């Protein structure tokens with residue numbers, strides 16, 4: 001087992017990213033196959049608990065209020081709606097439920113109280129609960145942890161140098177600061193990015209370097225291919241070549257060997273063979289269910305056909321042990 005490093009240079013990561021394609025896949029696959037459950041894939045299901053009307057200007061995002069997209073804005077869901085969605089996701093084979101809100105940051109109000117109730121309810125269903133709610137303070141992260149949250153998703157999206165081109169309403173440091181707050185609350189971190197934003201290969205390498213040189217690697221690293229949405233500034237971006245997606249997954253797998261790399265947005269446009277290459281290169285997690293947050297994703301049934309074809313198995317919840325904060329409260333009668 002390779003020792004974890006937090007001192008990667010850009011040159012080292014670039015050299016990995018630029019390897020001949022099959023050498024890169026072989027190296028990543030070799031590292032991936034050192035894990036005993038290498039044929040297991042973790043399934044997360046996404047629910048958009050609050051959709052659209054967001055104050056930020058992320059140029060890829062259909063949920064930013066300032067872009068004219070075809071999205072229907074929806075207020076924060078009721079607890080019962082979330083529980084029904086969680087039941088459906090669990091029946092479909094998901095071990096993790098990720099709740100996303102189109103918020104710039106969490107505010108200490110009744111909406112947050114309701115999210116806390118959602119976290120408790122889903123954790124009680126023995127699913128790993130993840131949230132992605134925008135920026136968080138340390139106290140808010142702690143409140144989520146106390147409610148039984150398992151992971152917090154907060155992507156850095158691209159390189160620090162490229163960030164201002166993509167988002168002007170917050171800084172890279174804002175993003176890193178929330179990740180720090182999540183760590184202080186002892187939650188697991190899910191952080192990755194998007195390719196296909198018009199970034200250079202050097203930006204991709206710099207993004208991986210930032211993630212790999214955090215004091216602790218994110219437990220989960222989502223690699224998203226941009227889903228271009230009409231009305232957003234990036235609507236005309238060309239589709240990400242599959243070669244680049246595989247290179248990103250393989251590079252992340254090699255430099256963060258203990259992390260779970262998630263083949264995230266963009267699967268709807270990929271063939272089974274293309275996805276098979278992503279799994280070969282070390283992806284071991286996906287978002288399943290026919291919708292991501294607002295855009296289409298393959299149906300559960302189609303994914304199960306793919307799993308059967310490739311001999312993949314779904315990973316159960318809490319495979320690495322149940323953290324103390326997610327142990328259900330005893331009901332005293």
Ligand code: SAM
Nearest residue numbers: 060061101102103132133134155224226227265
């Ligand atoms: N508002 C919160 C935030 O920004 O952290 C949570 C929701 S936000 C939609 C979650 C992540 O989805 C973003 O960080 C981005 O990486 C990803 N995302 C959003 N729109 C996307 C798109 N069109 N294609 C691919 N990924 C996208």
Ligand code: DTB
Nearest residue numbers: 100132222264265292293294295
């Ligand atoms: C992540 O990295 N990708 C997911 C999840 N984390 C929250 C979101 C993808 C969103 C794709 C665009 C949409 O459906 O709105």
Ligand code: SF4
Nearest residue numbers: 054056058061064102
């Ligand atoms: Fe808002 Fe998140 Fe979309 Fe940015 S990515 S506009 S913060 S919902």
